[in-house]
Amino acid sequence: MSRVVKLAVIPGDGIGPEVIAEAEKVLAAATAGSDIRFDKTRFELGAARYLATGDTLTDDDLDAIKAHDAILLGAVGGVPGDPRLKDANIERGLLLRLRFELDHYVNLRPARLYPGAPGPLADPGAVDFVVVREGTEGPYVGNGGSIRRGTAHEVANETSVNTAFGVERVVRYAFDLARRRDRRLTLVHKTNVLVNAGSLWQRVVGEVATQYPEVAVDYLHVDAATIFLVTNPGRFDVIVTDNLFGDILTDLAGAVTGGIGLAASGNINPDGAFPSMFEPVHGSAPDIAGQQKADPTAAILSIALLLDHLGLASEAGRVTRAVEADIGARSAAAPAAGRTTAQIGDAITARLQA
Amino acid sequence: MSRVVKLAVIPGDGIGPEVIAEAEKVLAAATAGSDIRFDKTRFELGAARYLATGDTLTDDDLDAIKAHDAILLGAVGGVPGDPRLKDANIERGLLLRLRFELDHYVNLRPARLYPGAPGPLADPGAVDFVVVREGTEGPYVGNGGSIRRGTAHEVANETSVNTAFGVERVVRYAFDLARRRDRRLTLVHKTNVLVNAGSLWQRVVGEVATQYPEVAVDYLHVDAATIFLVTNPGRFDVIVTDNLFGDILTDLAGAVTGGIGLAASGNINPDGAFPSMFEPVHGSAPDIAGQQKADPTAAILSIALLLDHLGLASEAGRVTRAVEADIGARSAAAPAAGRTTAQIGDAITARLQA
Ligand SMILES: CC(C)[C@H](C(=O)O)[C@@H](O)C(=O)O
Ligand SMILES: CC(C)[C@H](C(=O)O)[C@@H](O)C(=O)O
Numbered sequence: 001m002s003r004v005v006k007l008a009v010i011p012g013d014g015i016g017p018e019v020i021a022e023a024e025k026v027l028a029a030a031t032a033g034s035d036i037r038f039d040k041t042r043f044e045l046g047a048a049r050y051l052a053t054g055d056t057l058t059d060d061d062l063d064a065i066k067a068h069d070a071i072l073l074g075a076v077g078g079v080p081g082d083p084r085l086k087d088a089n090i091e092r093g094l095l096l097r098l099r100f101e102l103d104h105y106v107n108l109r110p111a112r113l114y115p116g117a118p119g120p121l122a123d124p125g126a127v128d129f130v131v132v133r134e135g136t137e138g139p140y141v142g143n144g145g146s147i148r149r150g151t152a153h154e155v156a157n158e159t160s161v162n163t164a165f166g167v168e169r170v171v172r173y174a175f176d177l178a179r180r181r182d183r184r185l186t187l188v189h190k191t192n193v194l195v196n197a198g199s200l201w202q203r204v205v206g207e208v209a210t211q212y213p214e215v216a217v218d219y220l221h222v223d224a225a226t227i228f229l230v231t232n233p234g235r236f237d238v239i240v241t242d243n244l245f246g247d248i249l250t251d252l253a254g255a256v257t258g259g260i261g262l263a264a265s266g267n268i269n270p271d272g273a274f275p276s277m278f279e280p281v282h283g284s285a286p287d288i289a290g291q292q293k294a295d296p297t298a299a300i301l302s303i304a305l306l307l308d309h310l311g312l313a314s315e316a317g318r319v320t321r322a323v324e325a326d327i328g329a330r331s332a333a334a335p336a337a338g339r340t341t342a343q344i345g346d347a348i349t350a351r352l353q354a
Numbered sequence: 355m356s357r358v359v360k361l362a363v364i365p366g367d368g369i370g371p372e373v374i375a376e377a378e379k380v381l382a383a384a385t386a387g388s389d390i391r392f393d394k395t396r397f398e399l400g401a402a403r404y405l406a407t408g409d410t411l412t413d414d415d416l417d418a419i420k421a422h423d424a425i426l427l428g429a430v431g432g433v434p435g436d437p438r439l440k441d442a443n444i445e446r447g448l449l450l451r452l453r454f455e456l457d458h459y460v461n462l463r464p465a466r467l468y469p470g471a472p473g474p475l476a477d478p479g480a481v482d483f484v485v486v487r488e489g490t491e492g493p494y495v496g497n498g499g500s501i502r503r504g505t506a507h508e509v510a511n512e513t514s515v516n517t518a519f520g521v522e523r524v525v526r527y528a529f530d531l532a533r534r535r536d537r538r539l540t541l542v543h544k545t546n547v548l549v550n551a552g553s554l555w556q557r558v559v560g561e562v563a564t565q566y567p568e569v570a571v572d573y574l575h576v577d578a579a580t581i582f583l584v585t586n587p588g589r590f591d592v593i594v595t596d597n598l599f600g601d602i603l604t605d606l607a608g609a610v611t612g613g614i615g616l617a618a619s620g621n622i623n624p625d626g627a628f629p630s631m632f633e634p635v636h637g638s639a640p641d642i643a644g645q646q647k648a649d650p651t652a653a654i655l656s657i658a659l660l661l662d663h664l665g666l667a668s669e670a671g672r673v674t675r676a677v678e679a680d681i682g683a684r685s686a687a688a689p690a691a692g693r694t695t696a697q698i699g700d701a702i703t704a705r706l707q708a
Binding site: 089155 | 446476494502504509510512514518577583585614
């Protein structure tokens with residue numbers, strides 16, 4: 001009896017298709033011989049599609065994607081400053097729309113420094129934490145506007161919207177995760193300035209904490225958190241934070257743990273009402289697109305997150321260990337060691353097949 | 355004919371009084387024999403004052419402070435979690451109130467890696483940039499609120515307010531500064547998500563840039579900026595950004611350039627309508643207060659910024675060089691080398707007197 005997973009694949013723009021090709025090889029190798037089968041549908045979405053058709057994400061696209069069990073996304077976004085994209089906001093219209101419409105309230109971003117991975121810190125120590133970034137609220141809601149636009153009297157507002165419902169569900173997820181890990185949870189916010197949103201986050205964490213007495217809780221202002229990320233990243237186990245602070249902290253965390261060429265993420269709807277989406281944290285990097293220069297590792301680690309999400313923990317573990325072995329074999333001086341995108345993907349695939 | 359500068363001194367809480375004592379020594383030494391005289395008034399403001407009297411910053415305090423030419427501030431804030439401070443927000447009520455009431459629209463935060471300064475990066479290269487952080491708008495305006503507070507239906511909002519007037523004046527300041535420095539200016543924002551505020555910032559920078567053809571302009575999303583701060587901080591000359599992004603970037607920049615024990619700042623009203631305020635970026639650190647453990651260097655470098663602001667560039671330069679020499683003599687292994695706060699202050703003072 002085989003299980004069929006309907007997987008929507010959105011290779012996207014720039015290096016997206018290149019890294020997704022490797023991720024798909026790894027997915028196949030990791031599940032070969034198992035009773036799981038992936039029924040894949042490709043969706044050609046992104047800047048290229050917008051330029052060709054004027055569409056970013058139609059309602060039909062969205063309905064079709066919703067009919068899947070999970071989504072694998074490469075990267076979306078055109079060449080910065082392309083005048084033809086001036087009126088499009090591919091990020092908001094496609095990536096953020098998917099996160100919001102599919103209620104991806106958990107944006108899961110592990111930060112682990114693999115032995116052998118290059119990094120900017122002189123003495124990072126062991127780094128292994130997860131950022132649980134809220135994905136459907138906060139400053140990302142698109143609740144802003146401007147008046148007297150283009151005049152000397154313009155006023156432009158952006159409103160961060162935070163709800164008890166939205167904060168509690170992601171905080172609960174973070175506590176559950178912390179309980180399965182090293183049982184330490186850090187709330188990051190800016191409660192001394194953003195007093196209303198900050199107070200809500202702090203009260204919710206305080207209340208949920210009473211149900212997780214085994215989890216040690218602390219709090220850091222976002223500015224202080226960035227300091228610790230470079231001076232003592234080992235202090236973190238699970239960080240829970242809002243959409244914008246999570247965006248900032250995870251790019252920094254990616255840099256600290258070997259670069260965003262290694263950083264994977266899951267946009268998760270834990271309720272299962274909608275398909276969850278797995279994607280590298282990096283963007284489409286149009287400047288190196290089509291040249292086989294991109295590191296597919298972040299996309300491949302996103303496969304591990306996907307497998308984990310599907311309950312295939314042992315397959316996920318195999319992917320992670322194959323990546324770990326590949327990274328360990330890289331030389332610190334030349335991380336990609338002259339290998340093409342496909343060569344890195346093939347090397348990791350070969351380890352899985354060995 | 356001697357010039358008298360009326361200086362308001364707010365030592366504040368925790369380590370504030372200790373570091374300010376050293377800063378005052380340095381100020382005296384740097385201006386000894388010159389025709390400038392400081393007429394100082396002390397203001398006992400902060401958590402301790404609030405606990406004693408219930409006042410954070412009265413209108414009388416504010417009026418008295420306004421009658422000065424400049425302000426030197428140590429640090430304010432009580433012990434985190436002190437229940438007696440539960441209903442007070444010393445940061446908002448005192449520090450931010452001063453910045454807003456005194457129209458400190460430029461929050462100037464230099465980030466320079468002094469030779470010999472310890473830092474977390476393996477290979478930082480030369481680091482010497484300045485963050486021009488907007489100080490009177492953005493997410494800091496306190497324009498938020500919540501409904502159904504304490505219930506499962508609570509909604510907490512925070513509105514970032516950005517005006518053409520407010521953005522333009524700080525952007526212009528940043529361009530002027532870039533012109534006097536290495537002529538490179540980086541706007542940091544999150545224009546792909548905060549589209550209204552981001553668009554305003556981007557358009558203003560674009561317009562002002564036409565008047566500074568000699569300044570090269572680029573743009574980074576805030577998340578990407580944090581990556582560069584740890585992988586290539588040497589790429590920056592002048593960063594201009596909003597109040598919240600500036601808060602985050604400058605703590606990170608402080609960490610990268612030897613820790614916030616070295617990071618100085620000026621809250622500047624360039625129009626001269628109100629006194630500007632100089633303060634270390636660090637907080638009151640109540641855990642080490644009164645133990646002579648704090649590094650007064652950030653407060654002392656704030657004196658250099660104060661002197662510069664008063665037009666005393668050569669005195670400012672002498673302070674900076676004395677600090678530079680002191681840092682250069684520190685050992686990387688033990689930055690404070692067992693010295694007390696006063697010993698560091700005395701050593702820097704002695705270099706000025708030599
Ligand atoms: C592309 C952008 C909208 C997105 C975000 O800000 O969430 C990206 O930076 C990320 O972190 O996935
Ligand atoms: C204390 C706090 C309100 C303040 C800020 O956020 O501006 C501090 O972090 C700073 O950077 O000066």
